[in-house]
Amino acid sequence: MTNPTETQKPLVLVVDDYQDAREMYAEYLEFSGFRVAEAKNGQEALDKAFELHPDIILMDLSLPIIDGWEATRRLKNDDRTRTIPVVALTGHAMTGQSDEAKGAGCDSFVTKPCLPDALVDEVRRVLALHGGTPSR
Amino acid sequence: MASPVALPTPTSAPDLEARLALAEQLLACDDPRPCAERVVAWLARQGHADVAACVVRAPGIGRLECLAAWGLSEAERAALEPDSAVMESPLTEVLRQGTPRFFTPPRTPLPDRACLVVPLGRAGTPGVGVLLLSADSAMLPPEVAWVSTLFGPRLASLLPAVPRAWAGGELLRRIIDTVMDPVLLTDLEGRPHIVNTRAELLLVAGPDASEGRRRATELNQQVFSAALASFASGGAAGVRRREVPLVDPVEGIDLLFEVVSTPVVEPDGREVLVSVLRNVTDLGRATQALGESYRRLRATEREARSERHRLDRVLDSVPDPIILSDPAGGMVMMNGPAEKLFATHPDSGEAALRRLRSNNAGFSSFLANLLDAGGKPRWRGQLPLVDPATGATLPMEAVASKVLGDSGELTGIVTLFHDRSEALEKARLLERVKEGSVHLEARVQAATAELAEQNEMLRRQAIQVEQASAAKSQFLANMSHEFRTPLNAILGYTNMLLQGVSGELSPAQKRNLTRIDSNGRHLLEVINEILDITRIEAGRMPLNLSDFGLPELLQEVMAEMDPIIARSKLKVSTHLGPHVPAVHSDRQKVKQIVLNLLSNALKFTHEGAVEVLAEYVPATSTIAISVTDTGIGIDPANQEKIFEDFQQVDSSPTRAYGGTGLGLSICRRLADMLGGRVTLQSVQGEGSTFTLHFPRRARRA
Numbered sequence: 001m002t003n004p005t006e007t008q009k010p011l012v013l014v015v016d017d018y019q020d021a022r023e024m025y026a027e028y029l030e031f032s033g034f035r036v037a038e039a040k041n042g043q044e045a046l047d048k049a050f051e052l053h054p055d056i057i058l059m060d061l062s063l064p065i066i067d068g069w070e071a072t073r074r075l076k077n078d079d080r081t082r083t084i085p086v087v088a089l090t091g092h093a094m095t096g097q098s099d100e101a102k103g104a105g106c107d108s109f110v111t112k113p114c115l116p117d118a119l120v121d122e123v124r125r126v127l128a129l130h131g132g133t134p135s136r
Numbered sequence: 137m138a139s140p141v142a143l144p145t146p147t148s149a150p151d152l153e154a155r156l157a158l159a160e161q162l163l164a165c166d167d168p169r170p171c172a173e174r175v176v177a178w179l180a181r182q183g184h185a186d187v188a189a190c191v192v193r194a195p196g197i198g199r200l201e202c203l204a205a206w207g208l209s210e211a212e213r214a215a216l217e218p219d220s221a222v223m224e225s226p227l228t229e230v231l232r233q234g235t236p237r238f239f240t241p242p243r244t245p246l247p248d249r250a251c252l253v254v255p256l257g258r259a260g261t262p263g264v265g266v267l268l269l270s271a272d273s274a275m276l277p278p279e280v281a282w283v284s285t286l287f288g289p290r291l292a293s294l295l296p297a298v299p300r301a302w303a304g305g306e307l308l309r310r311i312i313d314t315v316m317d318p319v320l321l322t323d324l325e326g327r328p329h330i331v332n333t334r335a336e337l338l339l340v341a342g343p344d345a346s347e348g349r350r351r352a353t354e355l356n357q358q359v360f361s362a363a364l365a366s367f368a369s370g371g372a373a374g375v376r377r378r379e380v381p382l383v384d385p386v387e388g389i390d391l392l393f394e395v396v397s398t399p400v401v402e403p404d405g406r407e408v409l410v411s412v413l414r415n416v417t418d419l420g421r422a423t424q425a426l427g428e429s430y431r432r433l434r435a436t437e438r439e440a441r442s443e444r445h446r447l448d449r450v451l452d453s454v455p456d457p458i459i460l461s462d463p464a465g466g467m468v469m470m471n472g473p474a475e476k477l478f479a480t481h482p483d484s485g486e487a488a489l490r491r492l493r494s495n496n497a498g499f500s501s502f503l504a505n506l507l508d509a510g511g512k513p514r515w516r517g518q519l520p521l522v523d524p525a526t527g528a529t530l531p532m533e534a535v536a537s538k539v540l541g542d543s544g545e546l547t548g549i550v551t552l553f554h555d556r557s558e559a560l561e562k563a564r565l566l567e568r569v570k571e572g573s574v575h576l577e578a579r580v581q582a583a584t585a586e587l588a589e590q591n592e593m594l595r596r597q598a599i600q601v602e603q604a605s606a607a608k609s610q611f612l613a614n615m616s617h618e619f620r621t622p623l624n625a626i627l628g629y630t631n632m633l634l635q636g637v638s639g640e641l642s643p644a645q646k647r648n649l650t651r652i653d654s655n656g657r658h659l660l661e662v663i664n665e666i667l668d669i670t671r672i673e674a675g676r677m678p679l680n681l682s683d684f685g686l687p688e689l690l691q692e693v694m695a696e697m698d699p700i701i702a703r704s705k706l707k708v709s710t711h712l713g714p715h716v717p718a719v720h721s722d723r724q725k726v727k728q729i730v731l732n733l734l735s736n737a738l739k740f741t742h743e744g745a746v747e748v749l750a751e752y753v754p755a756t757s758t759i760a761i762s763v764t765d766t767g768i769g770i771d772p773a774n775q776e777k778i779f780e781d782f783q784q785v786d787s788s789p790t791r792a793y794g795g796t797g798l799g800l801s802i803c804r805r806l807a808d809m810l811g812g813r814v815t816l817q818s819v820q821g822e823g824s825t826f827t828l829h830f831p832r833r834a835r836r837a
Contacts, residue, residue: 018621018625020622020625021621021624021625021628024625024628024629024632025628027632027637028628028632028637031632031637062617112620112621112624113620113623113624113627113628113660114624114628115627115628115631116628116631116632117631117635
């Protein structure tokens with residue numbers, strides 16, 4: 001059984017290997033009116049992205065198996081996922097990481113720690129840029 | 137030969153007046169020749185003879201000479217003067233016999249008529265001359281007899297010398313003529329009575345002699361007479377010798393004669409001199425040559441002696457000892473330095489003598505080497521000697537060289553010594569220097585090795601430090617990541633709870649969650665600042681230069697700080713100085729510094745105002761952005777300290793002010809990167825002014 005309003009909500013794929021952070025963002029995004037899917041590494045992120053075709057992906061860059069840069073590069077090189085905006089999340093505030101992230105095809109860049117409300121603001125902003133329907 | 141005939145004496149009376157006149161004339165005349173001429177003329181005029189002549193023995197030479205003639209032809213007169221003194225004639229017979237004779241012709245050399253020949257002279261002595269008268273008989277006219285008795289003695293006294301005892305004299309004459317040396321008999325005044333041919337050449341000039349020759353003979357006679365006169369005045373009896381310079385009348389050259397005069401007493405008691413002249417011209421020359429040779433010899437000897445002295449001085453001046461030995465090894469001479477080593481002195485002590493003997497023995501055996509060496513011309517060797525004065529050992533090197541004569545025979549040995557003390561000392565010093573240098577080299581090498589080792593160690597340490605630093609940076613980066621990940625969750629959940637994600641909160645819960653949030657943010661701030669410093673130190677914070685304006689930058693700063701400013705009760709203002717130009721620098725870093733300074737000012741100021749002023753300093757082309765507060769101020773002692781890492785004035789755990797203590801440290805580092813600096817002026821309790829100075833146009837590092 002599917003709730004049509006439920007399906008209207010944007011689907012956010014949260015990719016983070018750190019469970020607490022992943023679930024925290026997920027909870028707050030759901031609290032904020034989004035549908036949320038989760039992936040705990042790059043490979044899983046690719047699988048979920050092809051499977052679910054989310055409206056936006058929050059991509060932590062430091063990931064096991066396939067890291068965030070590589071995963072983003074593959075998503076952006078695939079016609080099925082090319083149009084999905086990717087917001088990069090990183091704890092590495094070192095200069096150059098944002099450039100590298102953009103080089104990999106990330107649409108936005110958020111430095112951790114990032115408070116849930118700030119993150120949601122950013123998600124809404126990016127979705128608005130891509131013509132998606134912001135929730136609420 | 138006709139025997140003498142006694143002449144009868146005429147008896148006629150004499151003409152006394154005529155006799156007186158003649159006698160007066162003869163007394164007035166001192167020259168035999170005019171006297172004879174007057175007598176002859178008188179006799180002829182008195183009519184006693186138509187032919188008359190007076191012939192005398194010429195003084196000195198013994199030859200007959202016709203002093204005067206009357207009525208004779210030239211030939212008849214010349215016949216009376218025979219060339220030779222020794223020729224016998226009626227005239228010489230009469231002279232020798234001393235009695236008048238009558239000759240009938242022909243009797244050469246008498247004229248061709250009967251003649252009376254009357255001897256003239258002093259009574260009782262041989263005649264000095266004769267009167268020749270033509271006569272008819274052997275009767276001697278009374279006037280002739282008178283004239284002869286008057287004129288005879290007179291003539292004898294006028295003629296300088298008339299040879300006497302002429303009998304047998306011709307042979308004697310011939311004998312003395314053969315003598316090569318001039319021989320003559322003179323009276324004491326030097327007037328010659330008898331001269332031989334050689335003497336005649338020197339002293340007598342014939343009537344036909346040249347003017348020069350006559351003068352020369354006259355000069356010679358004067359010199360000779362003077363010499364004899366000085367003999368006579370000398371008074372000494374016996375043989376007298378004297379050197380007399382005469383002139384050769386023919387050649388005109390100077391001759392030197394030694395005159396040996398012997399006084400002889402004549403039968404008549406008169407003293408005469410027999411002189412023999414010996415030509416010593418050559419002898420004189422020889423003597424002179426001999427004297428010259430002797431003088432030269434003396435000069436040569438003198439030269440040799442001075443040469444020898446010079447040589448001695450030269451040898452003495454040589455500092456090295458030199459010895460000249462004879463072929464047998466005996467010492468001939470030595471120089472001063474050698475004497476000190478080998479010669480005994482009267483004041484040499486016993487020890488000195490012993491050392492001298494030792495030296496001499498050593499030298500003798502050394503010379504034996506050369507003498508035994510056969511054909512070798514020199515021998516070199518070490519000869520240790522002893523200083524006789526001090527007993528110190530002298531390491532000598534000696535070279536003995538043979539001195540060979542013209543035919544190669546050994547005539548001597550010269551030995552030179554050379555004191556090797558100095559050389560040995562030098563060698564020893566050199567050795568020590570070498571040792572020292574080897575030692576030094578070893579030390580230098582050791583030091584170099586040590587240095588290299590230390591360098592290597594330092595290099596390793598530097599690498600280690602670098603690695604450690606890199607590791608630290610990496611560690612801090614990692615740590616900040618690792619800090620942030622949980623902090624992210626803490627802050628996130630706190631944030632969610634405060635937003636009521638999990639339902640409404642009680643006021644106590646809300647207050648506590650707010651504290652968690654506040655502490656979490658502080659922790660995050662600390663971590664961020666540590667990360668900044670780490671990035672700066674790791675060189676991972678490059679300059680991003682751009683052109684920007686200061687007014688906009690200040691507005692941004694004020695906007696960002698607005699929430700805090702609003703919370704404070706401070707009056708915060710910004711001012712812009714005149715003509716502040718656009719800036720070319722790293723905008724982000726300038727902004728971060730100003731934010732930090734302003735944040736500090738707000739934090740440490742409880743009341744009053746905070747003023748931000750941006751100015752341009754044309755003199756240095758720099759921008760100055762100052763933040764002045766009316767806060768607590770900073771003690772001068774702490775003004776430097778606060779720029780250090782993790783330093784606050786109050787660094788106690790319970791400090792009243794928050795912050796990491798890294799803010800100013802980061803400001804200082806960022807200012808450095810901009811080519812500027814941060815300065816502080818502060819009075820404790822009154823406030824502080826922090827100023828950022830940086831070039832208007834930054835240069836890329």
